Each structure stands twice: as structure tokens, then as C-alpha cells.
Amino acid sequence: MSSKVLLYLEHDGRKLQGEMTRLVSKGNEVAEALGGFTIGALVGDIGEELLAEARRLKCKEIAIVSDPSLREYQPELFRPALESILDEASPHLVLFRHSYVSAELAPALAYRCKAPIVSNCLEVEVKDSRIEVIRPYLRELCWGRVSLQGEPPYFITLQRFAAHKDAAANDEPPRVKEFRFRPPSKVRIRSEGITRRAESEDISKAEKIVAVGRGIGERTNLKIVEEFAEALGATVACSRPIADLGWLPVERQVGISGKTVCPKVYIACGISGESQHVAGMKDSSLIIAINSDPRARIFRVAHYGVVADLVSFLPVLTAAARRAPQPGKGTESKKG
Amino acid sequence: MHLAVCCKGIPEEAGNFSFSTDGNHLSFDTASVILNESDEYALDEAIRWKKRIGAKVTALTLGGLESQEILYLALAKGADEALRIDSSAGSPWEVATLLGKAVERKEADLVLVGVQSADHMASLVGGLVAESLRRPFIFAVTSIEIIADRGTVIVQRELGEGRLQRLEVQLPSVLAVQTGICPLTYAPPARRLRARQKALEVLDPEQLGFPAEILGRYRKERIEEIMAPMVPQSAAMLQGSPQEVAAFIVERIREAS
Numbered sequence: 001m002s003s004k005v006l007l008y009l010e011h012d013g014r015k016l017q018g019e020m021t022r023l024v025s026k027g028n029e030v031a032e033a034l035g036g037f038t039i040g041a042l043v044g045d046i047g048e049e050l051l052a053e054a055r056r057l058k059c060k061e062i063a064i065v066s067d068p069s070l071r072e073y074q075p076e077l078f079r080p081a082l083e084s085i086l087d088e089a090s091p092h093l094v095l096f097r098h099s100y101v102s103a104e105l106a107p108a109l110a111y112r113c114k115a116p117i118v119s120n121c122l123e124v125e126v127k128d129s130r131i132e133v134i135r136p137y138l139r140e141l142c143w144g145r146v147s148l149q150g151e152p153p154y155f156i157t158l159q160r161f162a163a164h165k166d167a168a169a170n171d172e173p174p175r176v177k178e179f180r181f182r183p184p185s186k187v188r189i190r191s192e193g194i195t196r197r198a199e200s201e202d203i204s205k206a207e208k209i210v211a212v213g214r215g216i217g218e219r220t221n222l223k224i225v226e227e228f229a230e231a232l233g234a235t236v237a238c239s240r241p242i243a244d245l246g247w248l249p250v251e252r253q254v255g256i257s258g259k260t261v262c263p264k265v266y267i268a269c270g271i272s273g274e275s276q277h278v279a280g281m282k283d284s285s286l287i288i289a290i291n292s293d294p295r296a297r298i299f300r301v302a303h304y305g306v307v308a309d310l311v312s313f314l315p316v317l318t319a320a321a322r323r324a325p326q327p328g329k330g331t332e333s334k335k336g
Numbered sequence: 337m338h339l340a341v342c343c344k345g346i347p348e349e350a351g352n353f354s355f356s357t358d359g360n361h362l363s364f365d366t367a368s369v370i371l372n373e374s375d376e377y378a379l380d381e382a383i384r385w386k387k388r389i390g391a392k393v394t395a396l397t398l399g400g401l402e403s404q405e406i407l408y409l410a411l412a413k414g415a416d417e418a419l420r421i422d423s424s425a426g427s428p429w430e431v432a433t434l435l436g437k438a439v440e441r442k443e444a445d446l447v448l449v450g451v452q453s454a455d456h457m458a459s460l461v462g463g464l465v466a467e468s469l470r471r472p473f474i475f476a477v478t479s480i481e482i483i484a485d486r487g488t489v490i491v492q493r494e495l496g497e498g499r500l501q502r503l504e505v506q507l508p509s510v511l512a513v514q515t516g517i518c519p520l521t522y523a524p525p526a527r528r529l530r531a532r533q534k535a536l537e538v539l540d541p542e543q544l545g546f547p548a549e550i551l552g553r554y555r556k557e558r559i560e561e562i563m564a565p566m567v568p569q570s571a572a573m574l575q576g577s578p579q580e581v582a583a584f585i586v587e588r589i590r591e592a593s
């Protein structure tokens with residue numbers, strides 16, 4: 001039985017995604033338990049820089065499919081490219097980071113291999129050569145330990161900030177194997193280009209952020225959040241539902257589909273703390289969370305927590321902020 | 337143009353909530369089932385296309401009798417037809433296999449699913465449905481333009497960190513719709529009541545060609561255990577009068593900034 005672990009090395013065309021060293025570290029741990037080794041799969045129009053970065057990873061092999069037609073990500077081209085690596089490597093396990101890209105590639109490949117797939121995992125373990133994962137359920141209120149049934153390969157996507165260590169530096173550079181790209185006979189998806197969302201303001205520059213979530217209840221209640229932010233000299237940001245509802249512009253959104261911020265102070269008001277939001281703010285120096293639910297997941301990342309109703313508590317906080325001398329006040333944008 | 341929307345009923349998170357598992361599903365002791373958020377956006381987007389180009393909209397769900405509520409809501413919002421697959425299948429592989437068959441039977445040109453269900457949190461069903469039908473699939477779609485005479489859709493989709501991609505995708509295809517794609521509509525109680533008069537189609541897995549022993553082969557995972565998250569609460573919880581707590585917080589903010 002093969003015991004290789006294939007790692008999909010996700011990149012943006014120029015650089016590997018940040019968490020790839022952690023994915024490699026996890027991959028090596030699992031490969032060791034299986035008595036195998038890791039192969040990094042690199043698909044795209046791979047330039048020198050990207051290849052050099054991949055060669056610094058602690059993988060035994062790097063398998064590359066490089067072609068000018070793969071310059072831009074497009075699932076219908078990337079999927080067969082990765083499939084050709086998969087066919088040759090016949091791994092026991094294929095690991096992806098849980099991402100927009102793996103949400104397309106992983107199920108497509110798993111289906112074609114008639115293979116088990118579990119996504120959004122926090123942990124992968126080998127138990128008597130069986131694979132088990134830990135993953136969240138029900139808005140992350142509970143976790144499940146899930147075993148994969150049936151024949152390998154097993155497909156697993158790992159949540160981005162799952163608690164893995166960064167891989168150590170490698171002592172022996174990986175072997176590089178190149179594969180020829182065979183485009184599919186019929187292409188039904190055409191990319192018209194990747195752009196960045198235009199924005200008039202960059203909340204990632206703010207030193208203090210007051211972030212509002214669905215717990216604010218009504219649009220008219222936003223006023224009390226803005227007043228609090230103004231009293232602190234802080235910038236107003238939000239979770240996704242607030243931007244989805246059109247209550248604040250999308251450029252104020254914090255999280256994987258919005259902005260990653262790292263202010264000195266982040267005050268989360270009525271935000272449940274799901275991973276997609278937390279990924280965008282967890283490195284803030286001081287995190288204070290206000291939530292009416294004592295079980296809210298945000299209390300797992302916050303430094304201080306208050307169980308309170310926003311509508312009654314925020315005005316008290318605003319009054320206290322107005323009384324206190326604020327050195328930073330007035331230096332930042334004040335309103336949403 | 338025929339649009340099928342996969343609508344999942346999820347347990348409403350209310351009161352003291354407990355969960356258990358029999359290996360195949362999660363059970364929640366909850367009274368009511370609500371429509372999963374991103375599926376609701378997918379449904380409303382489909383109904384917008386019904387209004388714009390006269391597309392037909394079929395709402396699909398998979399679950400027990402309680403999930404029929406979701407279909408009544410879909411009909412009240414404007415769906416033309418509704419189909420429930422009467423099954424307790426829980427894993428994405430099984431669910432997608434059955435939904436794929438239903439889509440095939442309905443001959444839908446465009447299938448919309450939500451990006452993620454709040455209970456299973458896997459974001460897998462759309463991709464598996466698409467592959468089971470060998471159709472193109474795009475995840476996290478934030479806008480849809482159906483070009484009926486060209487037989488394509490032009491979509492914008494998220495790639496994360498503020499990156500957006502525009503793609504032209506041939507029909508038939510499957511799209512996973514991101515929240516916020518359109519304004520949500522509200523179905524008033526009177527319309528919801530009227531929707532209950534409409535007929536729903538119900539099919540069991542066997543009628544879709546998957547008797548239990550065959551469907552069982554599509555189950556590729558087992559939930560061994562359900563547990564509380566093993567993350568310690570990091571926050572020091574502040575107690576005291578609101579004024580005391582507020583003064584404490586303001587002081588910490590001042591120190592930190």
C-alpha cells in the first residue's frame with residue numbers, strides 16, 4: 001500500500017500561500033505515522049521565484065505541472081493538471097488547505113477517485129493506519145471526531161489556522177519532477193481575469209477597531225456602535241453579515257473574504273467568532289469581546305469578555321470612553 | 337431556463353442545545369428547522385432570474401418531513417416547484433449523489449447551492465453534485481448574469497483576501513452562491529400560509545435509483561464522537577456593574593493604544 005502524502009501547494013501566481021509551511025509540517029507528521037513521505041504538488045505557470053520557494057519546503061519531492069495556460073487559476077484546467085500528479089503518485093492521502101480553491105479542486109478529484117473526502121478539518125491523525133480527523137459542526141459549537149471509511153486516496157482540507165507548527169528548515173532539497181500539462185478536450189470555463197476589490201479606505205491601517213456583527217440586531221442600532229468608536233477615536237469594521245445586508249460597505253469587512261487586520265485594540269461587538277472572521281483579526285494585540293451568549297466562540301480568542309446586551313451596554317462604554325482622556329483620539333477616521 | 341436550488345433545513349440554534357451522533361448524522365434537540373443562510377441567498381437569486389427572464393425555479397431539499405417547511409418557504413418566496421428527497425442521509429457524498437440524481441431528473445440548466453451549511457460546515461455538496469453530473473462548478477459566486485441565448489453565465493466569484501475573478505461558464509453548470517449576492521426577500525405570513533396549499537413532490541432514494549444497500553456504498557465517513565470544542569476559553573470574563581466593567585475596559589484600551 002502506498003503511504004505517500006500529497007500536499008497541494010496553493011499560491012497566487014507569485015508566492016505560496018502563507019500556511020503552506022504548516023501544511024507541509026502536518027503532512028510530514030502524518031506521512032511519518034504512515035511510514036511514507038510527502039510530495040508537494042505545484043500547478044500553474046511556475047516561475048523561478050515560486051519554484052525556489054517550493055524547493056525550500058521540507059518535502060521529499062516536488063511534482064510540477066507548469067504551463068503558460070495555467071497562469072491564472074481556473075478549476076477546469078487546474079483539476080486535470082493536479083490529477084496527472086495524483087495518477088502518478090497514487091498517494092494514501094491528499095491534503096489541501098481549506099480554501100476557495102480547494103472547495104473546487106478537492107471534491108472534483110475525490111468524486112473522480114470515488115474517494116472519501118472530509119473538509120474544514122482542524123486535525124488529522126493516523127490511528128492503526130486508519131485516518132481520523134477532528135472538524136467543527138454547527139457553527140463551531142461542537143467538534144466531531146470522524147473516521148474515513150473505504151479505500152484510499154483520502155482527501156482532506158485543513159482549516160487555515162489549525163494548530164500546526166511551521167515546518168523546520170529542510171536539510172535536503174526535494175527532488176523536482178516535472179509533468180507535462182495535458183489540457184482537457186473541452187473547456188467550459190473561461191477566466192476573464194482576477195482583480196482586487198476597489199476600496200476607498202483601508203481598515204487594516206487602523207490602530208483601534210470597533211467591529212460590529214449581526215448581534216447589533218437592527219440597522220438603526222449601528223449609531224450606538226459609531227458613537228462608541230468615535231469616543232475612542234477608533235475605526236468601525238464589521239463581520240460579513242453586516243456587509244451582506246448592505247449596512248456597512250464591504251471594505252469594512254474583516255475575515256477571509258474581507259480584510260486581515262492587526263490593530264492594537266479590536267473590540268468585537270455581537271460577533272460570534274466563526275473561523276472565517278477570526279482568521280482576519282486573531283493577531284490583534286488586545287481583543288475585547290462583547291456578546292450576549294456566554295458560549296460565544298469569540299471568547300476563545302478574546303483577552304477580555306463581557307456577557308452583555310450591546311444595546312444597553314455600549315452606551316455605558318461610550319460614556320466611560322468620553323470621560324477618560326484618550327491620547328489617540330482624533331488621529332483616526334471616525335465614522336463608518 | 338430552469339434553475340434548481342438546493343435548500344437545506346438546519347436546526348435553529350436556540351436555548352440549551354445538545355447534540356449526539358449515531359455515526360452517520362448529528363442530532364440536535366431543537367424544535368425548529370430554518371433555511372441555511374447561503375441557500376436562502378441562492379434561492380432569492382434564482383427568483384430574481386425568474387422575474388427577469390422568466391426562468392423556472394425548482395427548490396430541492398433532502399431530509400425528513402420537518403424539512404418540508406423549507407420548501408413551503410421556497411414556494412412562498414416564488415419557487416415554481418418543490419421536491420423533497422425523503423432521506424436521512426447525512427454525509428456530503430450521499431447527499432450529493434441523491435441531489436445529483438434529482439437535478440438530472442428535473443433537467444435543470446443551472447443548479448445553485450449555498451457556499452456552506454451552518455450545521456455540517458463542509459462546503460462539499462455543490463462540488464460533488466457538479467462532478468457527479470460532469471458539470472463545471474464555481475465556488476463563492478457573488479454575482480450571476482445569465483446569457484440565455486449564448487447558453488452561458490458570467491459570474492464573479494471570491495478568491496479570498498479581496499481577490500475577485502470574473503468567469504464565463506457554459507450551461508449546464510453548478511454554482512455555489514456566497515451570502516450577500518442579492519437582497520434577501522421576505523415572505524409575509526399570508527403568502528407562506530398560501531404556499532402550504534401547494535403540492536410538493538416527494539421521492540425516496542429508491543425511486544432515484546439508490547436503494548439503501550447501494551446508497552450505503554456512498555457513505556465514506558463515520559462520526560465517531562461529538563464533543564465540546566477543545567479550545568479553552570481565553571478571555572477573562574469581566575464581572576461587576578456595567579459602569580465598573582466599562583471603566584475597566586476603557587482603562588485597558590488606553591494602556592494598549
Ligand SMILES: Cc1cc2nc3c(=O)[nH]c(=O)nc-3n(C[C@H](O)[C@H](O)[C@H](O)COP(=O)(O)OP(=O)(O)OC[C@H]3O[C@@H](n4cnc5c(N)ncnc54)[C@H](O)[C@@H]3O)c2cc1C
Pocket residue numbers: 212213214215216217238239240241242253254255256257258259269270271272273274275276277280290291292293296308309310311451452476
Ligand atoms: C467562504 C466563506 C467566507 C466567509 N468570509 C467571512 C469573512 O470574511 N468575514 C466574516 O465575518 N465572516 C465570513 N464568513 C461568514 C462566517 O462563517 C460567519 O457566518 C460570520 O462571521 C458570522 O457573523 P456574525 O458573528 O456577525 O453573526 P452571527 O454568527 O449570527 O453572530 C451574532 C452574535 O451576536 C450575538 N448577539 C446576538 N444578540 C446580541 C445582543 N443583543 N448583544 C450582544 N450580542 C448579541 C450572538 O450571541 C452571536 O454570537 C464566511 C463564510 C464562508 C462560508
